[in-house]
Amino acid sequence: MDTITHTLFGLALYGAVDKKQMDRKYKAAYLLTMVGASQIPDIDVISQLWDTEGLYQMWHRGLTHSVFLTPVWALLFYLLCLLIFKINDVKLFLLAWLAVFIHVTSDLFNAWGTGYIEPFSNIRLSFGTIPIVDFVIWVIIGIAFIFSKRNKLKAPHYFKLAWVFITLHFVIQSAQGYWIYNQYDKNYKQVALSASFVPWSYTVITKNEDTVTLFQDGLFREKKEVYVLHSNESADLNTLFTQVPKAKTLYEWSPFVVLVDDDNRLGLYDPRFYRNGQSFLFEYMEKKSEK
Incomplete structure (x- = not known):
């Protein structure tokens, strides 16, 4: 709290x-x-x-x-x-x-x-x-x-x-929340729950392989898919953990993470705190551009 x-x-x-x-x-x-x-x-x-x-x-x-x-x-x-x-x-x-x-x-x-x-x-x-x-x-x-x-x-x-x-x-x-969690637990390998500020409303975060999907759900509301995120599960995190120790801590702390490995950044974030296109628990390193 x-x-x-x-x-x-x-x-x-x-x-x-x-x-x-x-x-x-x-x-x-x-x-x-x-x-x-x-x-x-x-x-x-x-x-x-x-x-x-x-x-x-x-x-x-x-x-x-x-x-x-x-x-x-x-x-x-x-x-x-x-x-x-x-x-x-x-x-x-x-x-x-x-x-x-x-x-x-x-x-x-x-x-x-x-x-x-x-x-x-x-x-x-x-x-x-x-x-x-x-x-x-x-x-x-x-x-x-x-x-x-x-x-x-x-x-x-x-x-x-x-x-x-x-x-x-x-x-x-x-x-x-327990009832809603159980509706997803049998269909996804990993599931996490995050309560909304609105009573009896929840964000359900699910993960299968490299796909993380966020749903808004509740006992008295219709289920709605809000985000589908791609996790680059093949990313090599050793360099990231060496240069950004907070990333390793976040990796161990979170129930599961989304891995980012593109042309600009290597990092990971906790999808439970994903709002408006980003998570405030995001640790990453910038990649050096090749000239």
Whole structure:
């Protein structure tokens, strides 16, 4: 999910906590814990500062998003509250753990995926059933916020109800995505799913041999072929991997890629992010023209 959504998750968790008996110091500790823990796995973005081998694609949403690291992040915020606010409350640890778990688990549902079971496996788990920016979640939390302002005594109730609707949204979207995925899986060697910003609508990316086809599909919409891409499967990628290390990382990171080998460029891109004639995950090298 995007940074705004993770922040909203943290605020929604904070809103679901009954704070009637809390003083300002306790409220500040809970707010820091909920929002901070909802963001902390994305601290891996700083790895760009020392990435000299083109490995950032694997580092981002990698080990920091491992489900096995969630209690470690939770302990960090528990200790921060103990140090800064002098508050020793086990609920802070448990809620921080929940916040981090929600972050790394919700990211599983995006096309980008996560290293959810690192360090035991570096495989990228991705369901592709929820868009990275999901406005449905924003609306649900926004409605809960409006109602909480109208009746502050029932604020935790409204936010708990929001979490029920968010969970239902994930379940319904993913169930539909799973059903659609299975319609293609038996006809293509490789299939990937990428949820659209429009609810209950998906891009299905398929590959057979050297042909990659993208479809728009959904339970309540007609299937439509939108792109047919050619992948030059005979391309020799050794030179590319030597000169552009990011290309090798992308090759290992993506479920499958489209290979480009023409008169001008040698490269590869992830077709899940193909929009308007290009993919923003495209690594290539320019070929030297012969004179």
